[in-house]
Amino acid sequence: MEAVRKSSGTVGKALSVLDLVASFERPVRFNDVLEVSPYPKATLYRILQNLVTEGVLTFDREWQTYALGVRLVRLAHSAWTQSSLAPVARPHLTALSRATGETIHLAQLDGPHVLYLDKLDAKRRVNMFSEAGKVGPAYCTGVGKAMLAHLPPDELDRMLPQQSYHRFTPSTICSQQELTDELHQIREDGFALDREDHEPGIICVAVPVLSRTRQLMGAISVTSTSARTSLGKLKKFVPDLQDAATQVAAAAEYWRFPDNQGTPETMEI
Known part of the structure; x- marks a missing residue:
């Protein structure tokens, strides 16, 4: 606790x-x-x-x-429908779930932590920590690292010292320098990986959801188990993830500012 x-x-x-x-x-x-x-x-x-x-x-x-x-x-339901990415993202997450057959997560940053907004289970359900409404660590989850990597430098400088760097598994990042190095690589690659960092056997690939002006809105991941697949195979879903993230960002911007933009279909991303 x-x-x-x-x-x-x-x-x-x-x-x-x-x-x-x-x-x-x-x-x-x-x-x-x-x-x-x-x-x-x-x-x-x-x-x-x-x-x-x-x-x-x-x-x-x-x-x-x-x-x-x-x-x-009642308040939580109102917040979910009015303030989070979840309602506008759901159709795109559903399409991604059908295309991959794996677990899909949608998350936002909650201070230095990750708040899971939505989760669509795989065809073969996997027991794991993440559930909609739960808060998890940012430094050792795919969605968390994808978001940290795309924060403005001043915000990232505030966030890094607030990570606990607790070792959950042998793969967990346990220092600020190690995390900084990985975030640099994530920015170059355009996606983040969870190599059983938080939970043994759980792996994922994640991408940020960015607005047209490159402002961070959240992150999406495809998650599976090391017993069922590999990170190499999950990486093949990166184009699908990036396409879904683009569509979610477009839908979210239109939803929040409908009078200032065209329809999601005609917006330039």
Whole structure:
């Protein structure tokens, strides 16, 4: 579980406690939250009660546990449909999934981390960490490295020291210099690879989703297992990935700024 930083202001404190409850990924008792909370007992109790009153948390009196509330589900659905790439990208991800037969991911950066926005499973489903809504490391995932490689230099300079560089597998990048070198290669190649960096047996190829002005919007990957295929075979999907990324970027720009652009079909990318 990642530590939740102490926030200032009423809203900041409430959101940090909400993040903390969510990080347990199960209903949690008050003392469990208190043990890892940056706030005093009375402050934490007051914040939790306010969150329950507002419907973003629920409280089970029998089990004395807090859990995320249904109001968050409504908010999450609205965010997914209004703010993320996922709705406009879905048709293109579906086409890519049919063409490759492998697992497809769509992601954006969430600070120094990766937020998975959508996932289409392979014909033969593979168990792996990534799921829509989950947050993962950027420095050792294909989508994460594809996005880091295309950040403006000042943003990248801020992001690199924030990576944990924890070793998940023997292939994991474990230093800022090693990551910097790989990002340079990714920019030259136009795609990123996951060589079982995050999970044993899981490999992928990923490309960034870039706007017409080369602004980073997200990343798409084709993911499989080393038991079923190879990185060499996955690399053959790079043209399909790049084509899908171009179409997603065009659709997203038209969706966000419909009055300033032509249709996605006529836009020059």
